[in-house]
Amino acid sequence: MFGIGLSHLRAYEWEAADGVCGGSPHLHLACTEAYVVTGGRGAVQTLGLDGYHETDLETGVVAWFAPGTVHRMVQRDDLRITVLMQNSGLPEAGDAVFTFPPSILEDPVAYAGAAAMPADDDSARRRRDLAIEGYLPIRDALVAGNPGPLREFHRAAAALVAPKVEAWIPLWRDGALAAAEAPGEHLKALANGDASHLEQSGVSVTWPVKRGGYGMCGRRDEYDFSG
Numbered sequence: 001m002f003g004i005g006l007s008h009l010r011a012y013e014w015e016a017a018d019g020v021c022g023g024s025p026h027l028h029l030a031c032t033e034a035y036v037v038t039g040g041r042g043a044v045q046t047l048g049l050d051g052y053h054e055t056d057l058e059t060g061v062v063a064w065f066a067p068g069t070v071h072r073m074v075q076r077d078d079l080r081i082t083v084l085m086q087n088s089g090l091p092e093a094g095d096a097v098f099t100f101p102p103s104i105l106e107d108p109v110a111y112a113g114a115a116a117m118p119a120d121d122d123s124a125r126r127r128r129d130l131a132i133e134g135y136l137p138i139r140d141a142l143v144a145g146n147p148g149p150l151r152e153f154h155r156a157a158a159a160l161v162a163p164k165v166e167a168w169i170p171l172w173r174d175g176a177l178a179a180a181e182a183p184g185e186h187l188k189a190l191a192n193g194d195a196s197h198l199e200q201s202g203v204s205v206t207w208p209v210k211r212g213g214y215g216m217c218g219r220r221d222e223y224d225f226s227g
Contacts, residue, residue: 003179005085005092008208008221011042011075014125016132023217024128025072025099025135027154029161030168031086033071034064042079045072045139047150052142057081068154070099072135073217088225089171094164096216097157098127099135105156108163117214124214 015021022042035044035057042057047070055063057079065071073079085091097105104110118124134153141149186197208221 002225003086003088003176004225005083005088006223006225007083007085007215008038009073009081009083009215009218011040011073011079011081011218012124012128013075014128016129018132018136020074021076022072022074023215024131025070026096026131026216027070027099027157028065028067028091028095029097029157030067030172031090031095032064032066033086033091034062034084035073036082036084037061037063037079038082039080040078041076043074043076045074046070047135047139047142049147049150052139070135070138070150070153075218079218087172087176089175090168093168093171094161095168097160098131098216099138099153100130101134102152102156104130105134105153105160108160111160 011021012023013021025045025047037057037059039059043054044057044063044065045052045054046065048068054074057063057074073081087095098115100111100114104114114127114130116127118127138149138153141147189195189197206223206225209224210220210222213220213222
């Protein structure tokens with residue numbers, strides 16, 4: 001409907017190997033993601049070819065990340081965010097890749113098993129900890145001025161999702177692209193004095209289709225705007 005995804009997240013409170021509490025580092029290969037902070041305090045750690053950064057998050061802050069930006073949500077004091085995701089349907093189809101160690105990234109079967117939707121807190125925490133295991137060497141290399149491990153992760157992530165990309169194209173075409181093209185059709189109609197699309201006006205309401213699920217960064221309330 002809108003070409004975007006929306007969810008609410010409450011950052012995980014579990015402490016990782018480096019003493020930081022928060023979520024599972026990952027990137028998106030084709031989608032920009034935005035955080036709208038609605039409560040609490042925390043941070044987001046990001047890795048890119050411009051280096052390692054930690055951005056403070058508090059109520060009212062909006063932060064967003066282009067494809068290829070590794071991001072890790074950090075919990076400090078009941079951090080809660082609304083997530084806006086570009087190209088609704090693609091992230092759910094595998095656009096996001098965790099920073100698992102290279103041995104797992106190179107094996108699609110091992111990756112699928114490690115990335116599977118957790119069934120409980122323990123499995124969610126194991127998935128997060130495995131992502132941290134691969135994330136910390138990439139971060140430390142960037143801090144030392146070496147972007148090589150990040151570039152290798154980008155390469156491995158792209159190879160991992162390559163077999164899925166053909167199936168993503170119709171999801172994008174029928175979702176985000178169609179939503180972007182609709183206003184152009186409306187403008188053409190208005191220029192010709194045609195206001196018939198206004199007869200489709202009305203109010204729609206939706207509720208989360210899933211509450212408290214295990215997202216990459218935290219506990220996730222998920223919405224569906226496909227109807």
